[in-house]
Amino acid sequence: MAWIVPVLLLVGVLVFAAKGLSAPLFVLGGLGLLGVAVALIRDMGRRCVYQLIDDRLVMQADGERLEVDLDDVVDASLVDRAAAREYIRNKLGKEALGRRAMRKRLARYVKFCSVDIGLTTLTLGMGRSMIDRMPDARNDLVLLRMRDTEDFLLSPQYNQDLVASINRLALQRRKNSPISRAAGS
DSSP, rough: TTTTHHHHHHHHHHHHHHHHOOOHHHHHHHHHHHHHHHHHHHHHSOEEEEEEEEOOOOOOEOOOOOOOEEEGGGEEEOOOOHHHHHHHHHHTTTSSHHHHHHHHHHHTTTTTTOOOSSOTTTTTTHHHHHHHSSSGGGTTTEEEEEETTTTEEEOOOTTHHHHHHHHHHHHHHHHHSSHHHHHHH
């Protein structure tokens, strides 16, 4: 929105000023400011917290808290936004869901993600390619895959540290489980 609104305002000034019309220009400016305000509120309104406590990953966002036992974690990996969008689209496409159920499922995937990955965007897809090419957007997300096929997309500040810690602790848990010890005997 920050890129589109100034361009639209410039085009509006050129078109409406040439015709001597000022009222449509004020309407266009008001709509542009409203769009920027909504986009800022939507993008900056979420804060997610991730903590590794003993053998659990605790995730908090928007007043919700979820504790995940590391025994239930298959793996955690770094992904960029384009890969995250494609992964979620593939997962949603394999399930025969209605529109409402699909939105609910999508919200579940990104419940603990504080950044917009471009699946539900106000820019109609025009800002996706710009965001995907930003240097900070490369591998800035964490895909947490669970044993029960429930996956979560996370957006930690220190993403590599979280991935390394989750994978290390999950591997240790699997090695120390009674099943793996019995198999090794």
